[in-house]
Amino acid sequence: MAKSPPLRLLWLQSGGCGGCTMSLIGAQGPDLVRSLEIAGVEIAWHPSLSEETGSEAASIINAIAEGREEIDIVCLEGSVMTGPNGTGMFHRMAGSDQSMMSVIEKVARRARYVVAVGSCAAFGGITAAGGNEVGAIGLAYDGKQAGGLLGEDFRSGSGLPVINISGCPIHPDWFTETIMQIGAGAFDERDMDDLQRPLNFAGHLVHHGCSRNEFYEFKASAQKLCDMGCMMENLGCKGTQARADCNIRAWNGSGSCLDGNYPCINCTAPEFEEPGHGFTKTPKISGIPIGLPTDMPKAWFVALASLSKAATPERLNRDATSDRLSALGEGKRRK
Amino acid sequence: MTKRIVMGPFNRVEGDLEVRLDSSEGQVISAEVTSPLYRGFEKMLVGKPMMDALVYSPRICGICSVSQSVAAAYALAGLGGRSVPPAGRHAVNLVHAVENLADHFTHFYLFFMPDFARDTYADEPWYQPVAERFAAVKGTAAKDALPARAAWMEMLGILAGKWPHTLSIQPGGSTRAISRSEKVRLGAIIAQFRLYLERTLFGDTLENVAGLFSADALWQWADQRASATSDFAMFLQVSRKLGLSKLGVSHNLHMSFGAYCLQEGHFLKRGAWQNGGPAVLALDRIREDISHAWYRSAGDASGPLNDFPVPDYDTSGDAYSWCKAPRLDGAPVEVGALSRLLVDGHPLLRELAANGANVEARIVARMLELALIVPQMEQWLAAIDTEERFIDHSPLAEDGEAAGLTEAARGSLGHWLRTRNGEIEHYQIIAPTTWNFSPRDAQGNPGPLEQALAGTPIREGEVEPVAVQHVVRSFDPCMVCTVH
Ligand code: SF4
Ligand code: SF4
Numbered sequence: 121m122a123k124s125p126p127l128r129l130l131w132l133q134s135g136g137c138g139g140c141t142m143s144l145i146g147a148q149g150p151d152l153v154r155s156l157e158i159a160g161v162e163i164a165w166h167p168s169l170s171e172e173t174g175s176e177a178a179s180i181i182n183a184i185a186e187g188r189e190e191i192d193i194v195c196l197e198g199s200v201m202t203g204p205n206g207t208g209m210f211h212r213m214a215g216s217d218q219s220m221m222s223v224i225e226k227v228a229r230r231a232r233y234v235v236a237v238g239s240c241a242a243f244g245g246i247t248a249a250g251g252n253e254v255g256a257i258g259l260a261y262d263g264k265q266a267g268g269l270l271g272e273d274f275r276s277g278s279g280l281p282v283i284n285i286s287g288c289p290i291h292p293d294w295f296t297e298t299i300m301q302i303g304a305g306a307f308d309e310r311d312m313d314d315l316q317r318p319l320n321f322a323g324h325l326v327h328h329g330c331s332r333n334e335f336y337e338f339k340a341s342a343q344k345l346c347d348m349g350c351m352m353e354n355l356g357c358k359g360t361q362a363r364a365d366c367n368i369r370a371w372n373g374s375g376s377c378l379d380g381n382y383p384c385i386n387c388t389a390p391e392f393e394e395p396g397h398g399f400t401k402t403p404k405i406s407g408i409p410i411g412l413p414t415d416m417p418k419a420w421f422v423a424l425a426s427l428s429k430a431a432t433p434e435r436l437n438r439d440a441t442s443d444r445l446s447a448l449g450e451g452k453r454r455k
Numbered sequence: 456m457t458k459r460i461v462m463g464p465f466n467r468v469e470g471d472l473e474v475r476l477d478s479s480e481g482q483v484i485s486a487e488v489t490s491p492l493y494r495g496f497e498k499m500l501v502g503k504p505m506m507d508a509l510v511y512s513p514r515i516c517g518i519c520s521v522s523q524s525v526a527a528a529y530a531l532a533g534l535g536g537r538s539v540p541p542a543g544r545h546a547v548n549l550v551h552a553v554e555n556l557a558d559h560f561t562h563f564y565l566f567f568m569p570d571f572a573r574d575t576y577a578d579e580p581w582y583q584p585v586a587e588r589f590a591a592v593k594g595t596a597a598k599d600a601l602p603a604r605a606a607w608m609e610m611l612g613i614l615a616g617k618w619p620h621t622l623s624i625q626p627g628g629s630t631r632a633i634s635r636s637e638k639v640r641l642g643a644i645i646a647q648f649r650l651y652l653e654r655t656l657f658g659d660t661l662e663n664v665a666g667l668f669s670a671d672a673l674w675q676w677a678d679q680r681a682s683a684t685s686d687f688a689m690f691l692q693v694s695r696k697l698g699l700s701k702l703g704v705s706h707n708l709h710m711s712f713g714a715y716c717l718q719e720g721h722f723l724k725r726g727a728w729q730n731g732g733p734a735v736l737a738l739d740r741i742r743e744d745i746s747h748a749w750y751r752s753a754g755d756a757s758g759p760l761n762d763f764p765v766p767d768y769d770t771s772g773d774a775y776s777w778c779k780a781p782r783l784d785g786a787p788v789e790v791g792a793l794s795r796l797l798v799d800g801h802p803l804l805r806e807l808a809a810n811g812a813n814v815e816a817r818i819v820a821r822m823l824e825l826a827l828i829v830p831q832m833e834q835w836l837a838a839i840d841t842e843e844r845f846i847d848h849s850p851l852a853e854d855g856e857a858a859g860l861t862e863a864a865r866g867s868l869g870h871w872l873r874t875r876n877g878e879i880e881h882y883q884i885i886a887p888t889t890w891n892f893s894p895r896d897a898q899g900n901p902g903p904l905e906q907a908l909a910g911t912p913i914r915e916g917e918v919e920p921v922a923v924q925h926v927v928r929s930f931d932p933c934m935v936c937t938v939h
Pocket of ligand 2: 327330331333349352357358359378
């Protein structure tokens with residue numbers, strides 16, 4: 121079989137922090153360059169990686185925007201900046217007098233696949249926090265609201281809506297796997313959840329595989345950041361609602377937020393940036409957390425919790441508020 | 456006859472950059488540096504619970520996210536009430552150093568060196584091996600460096616949960632206590648990175664490189680390594696051929712807020728440096744000028760604890776950037792690895808920058824920091840007592856004001872905040888590239904890069920002058936930090 125020509129990928133950045141790119145170049149097994157090769161994807165232009173600068177870069181972008189050059193995949197990192205007053209001039213494309221907003225729209229409408237990389241590009245993300253004076257929105261969402269820059273009914277050349285690889289930042293594998301699926305012609309609507317997020321990560325809850333699951337079962341809770349107990353009751357952990365596989369798929373070789381001893385802030389979800397309470401606090405009504413797992417009757421949860429609390433092994437009670445595990449128990453360590 | 460060149464989008468810098476040049480007779484006469492993106496973190500933070508600064512501020516920048524956390528944590532710690540236990544201090548320094556060094560490493564391999572693989576240089580005698588090694592994405596260096604960098608970041612999986620945007624760095628230390636076995640694992644990761652640096656980047660031990668105390672010693676070393684594997688020596692040879700020590704010269708004041716807090720002060724000293732000698736670092740004389748930036752003033756312009764410029768996009772006046780112009784006692788200041796080592800007193804850098812900071816000295820300083828800091832990290836790790844606490848949780852004052860000052864890879868970073876009833880009432884950030892890439896101020900003083908670009912040669916027929924690219928990238932600019 122003849123080898124098909126590589127898929128060409130254009131990557132633009134707008135109202136974001138570059139953290140998704142930085143995370144992505146940390147891809148491991150295989151690294152980013154190998155992953156792209158395996159996926160059969162060639163970079164037409166990427167702001168951090170390509171040689172072309174200035175007018176050379178602009179001519180690549182313009183050729184795509186004007187349809188003179190075909191493009192298979194357009195990725196956006198960072199939110200679309202619509203302000204001030206809808207002009208988009210909070211981000212002007214350097215070297216030109218166009219707003220980035222208009223450039224993004226033009227190239228996205230030419231692409232076979234449009235990928236929002238990170239929660240900024242997907243939903244507006246952190247850039248939309250604090251009253252959003254800059255008018256940050258996502259490609260196909262404005263927070264939880266479908267629409268965004270491209271509109272609710274947008275479909276790219278392949279017939280798919282925007283693929284929202286959300287996360288702040290993304291895990292490198294979320295991107296490389298999606299690209300490999302696209303490259304293999306094996307990515308379609310069945311591979312996305314209701315917010316258009318690839319199931320390669322959104323098919324899980326952060327709670328899955330959390331090393332604190334045993335504490336969760338017995339409602340043995342952490343009190344402060346550094347404790348080993350479950351962080352749902354007091355420290356704002358949203359792992360039971362957050363869709364991502366952070367505790368199954370290691371970050372940076374072996375970590376996760378939870379393993380770092382701080383809570384899940386649900387950064388793959390729209391509007392995570394405005395939780396309405398302190399990120400590391402659990403809002404409660406008469407002592408009961410209001411953000412309980414959504415798919416379980418509240419009364420049952422409360423009843424089960426008080427039962428399991430009564431049955432908590434002493435070891436878990438102690439470790440829940442300690443910064444180290446004592447699974448061995450006193451006196452079992454070899455002296 | 457002067458000619459105007461507009462360069463942008465400038466890539467292989469973090470974020471967005473535009474540079475406008477007036478040139479005449481083959482050289483740059485004057486430059487204007489523009490940051491065309493504004494996001495508004497300073498406004499975003501007002502009204503938030505004060506501890507949430509630790510969630511928002513790292514997201515100013517995905518490349519120095521830990522530095523932002525450190526600055527925010529120091530600022531919160533400045534409200535009083537916590538003392539970081541030694542193990543926590545070492546852990547935070549390690550996390551911070553991993554990021555800073557990763558930055559130098561990434562800059563060298565992915566951002567700076569690929570320019571020497573440009574066609575412009577195709578006829579140079581040194582071109583072939585350099586192009587094979589450093590061509591963007593396709594060169595052998597990218598294939599070597601990416602896995603080495605990723606393996607290095609495993610430090611942060613263990614010490615900080617994840618990178619970028621960790622929450623592990625707190626005013627009282629680090630949330631993550633490490634065990635005896637994890638300590639050994641961290642040691643192995645450092646050893647592995649050292650091996651890469653010694654075999655591939657330097658072709659010599661870190662100690663030998665850190666001990667190059669004079670320009671003579673450096674050049675002798677580079678000549679000896681001509682045939683061996685040494686990416687750094689390859690840079691030095693190209694630098695000598697192209698005269699990079701004469702390029703991008705600035706005569707600015709340099710400053711460092713001090714890097715890596717130890718019990719006895721900073722590992723790299725805090726201070727200022729000017730014209731070959733120490734200068735005053737009057738922290739209370741820091742102001743941000745907005746005469747040439749798209750803001751109008753609010754607050755009383757008496758310093759970052761009281762000033763609060765608000766965005767005002769209007770292209771009819773003198774303004775040409777979203778970057779403000781921070782000044783120290785009215786003067787523009789250069790910051791970065793070179794500035795840090797000048798302040799700290801490394802004799803090699805003091806000699807290389809004796810006639811002004813330049814492209815070559817800026818790169819050498821970064822490489823030298825790799826050689827200087829990795830051995831320190833080995834010592835900080837060794838000093839961690841795994842039985843000790845890593846964090847202090849004593850309550851912080853809910854009302855107060857404080858500054859958090861640190862050094863990111865690219866230079867001095869400060870967060871200034873005021874809180875009331877546990878909420879943020881005021882927050883101002885001055886990032887390293889805000890200093891380096893600032894526009895003109897009310898006195899007409901150009902920012903450090905604008906100064907450094909004057910006199911840069913332009914080759915016959917060049918549209919994107921390659922020397923300008925070397926100068927700009929020698930600062931390793933980060934534009935998302937710059938305007939935040
Ligand atoms: S999603 Fe997060 S990491 Fe990615 S660009 Fe936005 S702020 Fe940065
Ligand atoms: S800490 Fe969060 S993710 Fe882990 S078990 Fe508790 S609720 Fe689940």
